[in-house]
Amino acid sequence: MYIVFEGIDGAGKSSQIQLLKEWLEENGLEVELLVEPTDSKVGKLIRELLTYDNATTEDMQKTLGLLFAADRMLIMDKLNDENKIIISDRSFISSLAYQEPKDWINEINKYAKKPDLVLLLDLDVATSVKRCDGEDSFENEEFLNKVKENYLDVIKEFNYEIIDANNGINKVSSDIKKAVASYVGICSSQIP
Numbered sequence: 001m002y003i004v005f006e007g008i009d010g011a012g013k014s015s016q017i018q019l020l021k022e023w024l025e026e027n028g029l030e031v032e033l034l035v036e037p038t039d040s041k042v043g044k045l046i047r048e049l050l051t052y053d054n055a056t057t058e059d060m061q062k063t064l065g066l067l068f069a070a071d072r073m074l075i076m077d078k079l080n081d082e083n084k085i086i087i088s089d090r091s092f093i094s095s096l097a098y099q100e101p102k103d104w105i106n107e108i109n110k111y112a113k114k115p116d117l118v119l120l121l122d123l124d125v126a127t128s129v130k131r132c133d134g135e136d137s138f139e140n141e142e143f144l145n146k147v148k149e150n151y152l153d154v155i156k157e158f159n160y161e162i163i164d165a166n167n168g169i170n171k172v173s174s175d176i177k178k179a180v181a182s183y184v185g186i187c188s189s190q191i192p
């Protein structure tokens with residue numbers, strides 16, 4: 001099973017992925033975590049470009065779109081293990097939300113695996129900006145407002161759950177567990 005966490009910067013993805021992993025393992029399931037961008041050379045180049053002032057310009061966004069697509073091809077083989085639950089911090093759905101145009105993003109990601117379940121952590125943009133350190137050029141209200149809008153549009157094409165990420169960590173975690181339980185064969189009645 002391939003479960004993907006999506007959301008604007010600072011939505012709480014990495015915190016919640018850790019909590020979900022622990023809970024799934026306590027329930028006897030094997031879990032592997034992935035992160036995009038990866039720690040490959042391509043991923044490291046992406047991380048550097050994201051700090052550039054021109055990261056949101058049209059030309060740089062096209063370059064990033066191609067690099068994100070190339071970087072994710074490097075982890076595709078890890079997604080075929082049916083004995084594990086693969087949880088990924090982002091996927092090509094991030095490219096659909098952050099880069100454009102949509103048709104082109106879909107085309108260059110046509111070999112990217114479609115997730116079995118997408119958890120969209122939906123956070124207010126103002127809170128996101130407060131949580132982020134502003135090191136990356138994407139971490140500004142105007143850009144993230146558009147990304148949030150794109151997410152709510154593109155997510156409908158997938159098997160998805162929207163989680164209110166404005167709540168405290170424990171409430172968000174419990175909402176995520178309830179959303180995931182039926183997919184992984186865990187009874188949800190004991191989740192507080």
Ligand SMILES: Nc1ncnc2c1ncn2[C@@H]1O[C@H](COP(=O)(O)OP(=O)(O)OP(=O)(O)O)[C@@H](O)[C@H]1O
Binds near residue numbers: 011014170172
């Ligand atoms: N529900 C929450 N309430 C308050 N603070 C939170 C919550 N969830 C996460 N945080 C805090 O917000 C910050 C960002 O969280 P986290 O790194 O988990 O988000 P992320 O979506 O992985 O971020 P990024 O996209 O920037 O990698 C961290 O300091 C974390 O402790």
Ligand SMILES: Cc1cn([C@H]2C[C@H](O)[C@@H](COP(=O)(O)O)O2)c(=O)[nH]c1=O
Binds near residue numbers: 094136
């Ligand atoms: C996979 C992917 C990511 N991005 C952006 C989204 C974030 O601003 C950064 C990744 O850093 P984070 O620690 O996960 O916040 O990259 C993107 O624009 N397009 C993508 O495909």
